[in-house]
Amino acid sequence: MTRALFALKLRLFRNGSHNERAFSLVAGLILAALVIAGASLSTRGVIHEGWIAVALTVWGGMWLFGPLAQPRHDPSVISREWLRGYPLRQWRLARALSWTELLGVGPLITLACLSSLVVLAAPGGTVAVAAAVAAVVAQLYLLVWAGKTVAALAAWLLQTRVGMTLAAVQTAIMLALSFAGWVPVAAWLLPLLGVGDTTLVIPTAGRLPEPMVDVLAASPTGWGYGAALAARDGAGAGPVLLPLAALLTLGALLQLCWIALTVRVLRRPPRQARARRPAVPGRALSLPFTTPQVAAVVSRELATWLRDPARGVELRSAWLTPLLMALVIAATDWIWALPLVGPAAAVFGAMAAVNTYALDGTAQWQLLTTPGALKADVHGRMAAWALMFGLPSIALAAVLWAATGSPLGGAAVGGAIAAAAAGCAGAPLLALVMPAVGADARDRVYPGQQAGDPTGGQMTIFPVVLLGAILPGVIGGPWWGSVLVAGLLAAIVLGVTPALSVRLLRQRGAGLLEAMAARDTAVLRAATGTRS
């Protein structure tokens, strides 16, 4: 059975989309080559070998946190639903499936990266190299099963409302640490920056502290590293074999855990959506300065943001991230930087809303068959975004300015205004230009189901909105200048972009619907190409 499943997975790989896989392969191999080059330099004493332990820990962290950091992904290639119908014992099936999990880009690039251990051990001779090869295999085994088990656990958790919130919290922590994790370090290096003093406190540590390397080598991601170094240094059988045995034992336990979780999935009947908390039919929304058509779309959008599980994760993480960033900053001497959380909130709000058309899926047919609906839809999405993210971002910047009296307060408010305008107008536009098509809205019951990966759109809108956030502070001068520049920028962006989005929706709407029905953006590209 394992052979049949291997063949099936290979066939699925061959017939599936290669873009993302090819990108991961190339990027992964480049990174792996850098780690190997680092190992080679360390054997010549150019850099400290502890950096290889750091690199392998980060790589292992990607296995552990990668799947969790992207809660929209279902990492399985062979559909569990499809296999449910076969009269096979679930344990046997899950065990056979587990071996197919070793087939993929992740294990391949990790194998390449871990071969740096062989380079590290090479000066120790043939026996050391053989031990390092064994360490590579054992470490790979552990990392693969750690990652797969975490992903399976995440998929299980994401079927519940609590899991959805946990996923959002986890994503928010990752993002907050990525975007504000440097602030404590910077505050340490430049403690008086807030009063304009740029005196740099130079750290004295020139190389990695030994205790840190010891901790990294003692953690499971460093066991292979420890075994390879022990073999190189001729430390005897114990220090080499013990970590290898630990890697294989822990890996086997994790594989067993994954098999148990997969058996659970195979036994469960196909899930139907169920109202856990019955929705109370909302009242008609009446908004000032909007037509009934736009108000209808705003009402739909607000309900969808609060009820759609995929949007729910994005909404929660988009708001939790700036709040956590504020906590990180508040814990340092850089209190003056707090108002900047306002523009950051607008940036994260824009990233959260960059795939709304694909998330709504084939529901777009209704817009295409209703007179005047396309324009109302674009304006309604923008108004809903302004209510959910834009206006609160500006308010957040203003409140934190008032609370801290920061000299950057004016620039932060101006930045929040410009960033909110850029996010408000840019998110629907990018949702049309770069839709990440996944499972259709009617088939998505919980966020763990494939809802399309919007990373491309997010990475595109991020610098655009960030630029909007920075410009008022850079060219505005005093606080009123920043706000004035922000107002002008907002007027230009909000005046030009919506018309472009409506035009694009008219041109590409039918192709977009077709792509969503086929769950393939290549259909959209083909339709656009044919028409142009």
Place this chain on the structure above:
Amino acid sequence: MRNSCVPAVEVAGLTQRFGTVLAVDRLNLTIPPGMFYGIVGPNGAGKTTILTAMCGLRRPTAGTVRVAGHDLRTAREAALAQLGVMTDGLSLPERLTAVEVLRYSAGLRGLDGGWRARAGDLLEILGLDAVPRTLIVEYSTGMRKKINLALALLHRPRVLVLDEPFEAIDPVSARSIEQVLKQYVEAGGTVVLSSHIMDFVERNCRRVAVVAGGRVLVEGPVEQVAAGSTLNERFVELVGADPVRTLEWLA
């Protein structure tokens, strides 16, 4: 004032190509107003493609579609205003309840206050008022068909285009949909539907087009197309069915 001389739907030279595949080949149809019109054909015949082009969801490779005299290409908004569409297998705003989705649709179309009474009637007749707090995403296939029909009828269109309205639904749901459609046609509306259920088409449609390979094989009043036998028998005869050899291993 409705002009009875203007066809409800007029399709001329409709051609739809997908790459090298010719899905619809220079198809012509004229559907008078007040007609219950059926389009039948085997799987892959092009029925959904025809209906999709008819309601403006796909731009045809060639040919024109007119709805109540309005060309979908040149007077799209006017043509769409006359149409009510019921799709098969497509999503709706899934996180809304039935009342919310009807309110949304009414708002999107800018309907006057009369829509509330119509929505109430439709929800009651189609049995959706019993689940006021259920989201669309939680609906069964039959409930989805019903809410789609309610959405298609809410703005009192002149033409209803229905793709497989009876596919995969229970007889009770089918009956309530059938009753509503009959009332609609009796009131002067035009129904154009595709279906595999020959019994329904024979019972309700006044005219039928048998489509295969993207072309109309035969079109006319149902009795005339059936030509003395049942529509099902005539359909199999027209489309052609290979004899099924005996599978010895089934014994």
